[in-house]
Amino acid sequence: MALPRSPFRRRPLFADLVADALLVARAGVRQKVKNVVIVRTLRDGVDFDLEWYTDAVRMELEALAVENEADAAQLVRDIQYAQGRHFRAVTARDYVDRDVPKLRRRRRVHLALAARLRALAEDEAAVVALVEDARMLALDDIAAAAAAVPRRRGPKPLTGAARRIALADLQEDLEELARAADGG
Numbered sequence: 001m002a003l004p005r006s007p008f009r010r011r012p013l014f015a016d017l018v019a020d021a022l023l024v025a026r027a028g029v030r031q032k033v034k035n036v037v038i039v040r041t042l043r044d045g046v047d048f049d050l051e052w053y054t055d056a057v058r059m060e061l062e063a064l065a066v067e068n069e070a071d072a073a074q075l076v077r078d079i080q081y082a083q084g085r086h087f088r089a090v091t092a093r094d095y096v097d098r099d100v101p102k103l104r105r106r107r108r109v110h111l112a113l114a115a116r117l118r119a120l121a122e123d124e125a126a127v128v129a130l131v132e133d134a135r136m137l138a139l140d141d142i143a144a145a146a147a148a149v150p151r152r153r154g155p156k157p158l159t160g161a162a163r164r165i166a167l168a169d170l171q172e173d174l175e176e177l178a179r180a181a182d183g184g
Contacts, residue, residue: 014105018112025117026130029060033134038141053131054124061121065114072110079103 012020033053040046082095082103089096095103120126158166 014108014112017105017109018116021109021113022116022120025061025064025113026120029057029064030130030134030137032060033057033131034138034141037135037138041138041142048135050128050131053135054127057127057130058121061117061127065117065121068110068114068117072107072114075103075107075110079107 033056036056037048037053041048078093078095079100082097082099085096087096089099157163
């Protein structure tokens with residue numbers, strides 16, 4: 001009987017790396033959309049438009065895909081630079097020959113993430129769900145901020161004789177309005 005794999009194994013599976021990267025990317029997009037909902041609602045007074053937000057999410061996912069492809073292209077250059085260098089690296093980006101397998105794997109993750117981001121952008125239900133999650137988070141933040149704002153206390157309620165006088169005046173006003181409404 002095989003033992004289950006430890007989550008702390010030395011080298012994570014490629015699929016896990018891509019899934020984790022996608023999780024982080026989705027969270028970033030959701031956060032960005034949440035912030036846009038807050039700004040458009042509070043500052044601009046714009047009503048929520050699902051179509052506008054789904055288009056914005058698709059554009060953001062495409063931008064992230066392009067960014068990951070650019071990172072993959074940079075890794076190709078880093079791999080070419082590192083090949084054949086067999087001495088000690090001086091800085092974090094001073095790659096050497098022993099870094100090449102890790103750089104190749106990182107490049108594959110970037111390319112796979114770009115493909116998954118584009119697939120996510122094509123999934124209408126997933127995009128709408130992402131927008132709705134962001135909207136709910138934004139509404140929660142707005143409600144929490146509104147609840148935390150200290151309110152100015154209104155006038156003290158009338159008591160005793162002052163209250164009786166105010167109620168009598170209100171009753172007279174209501175009787176006058178009723179007579180006016182009846183035409184007499």
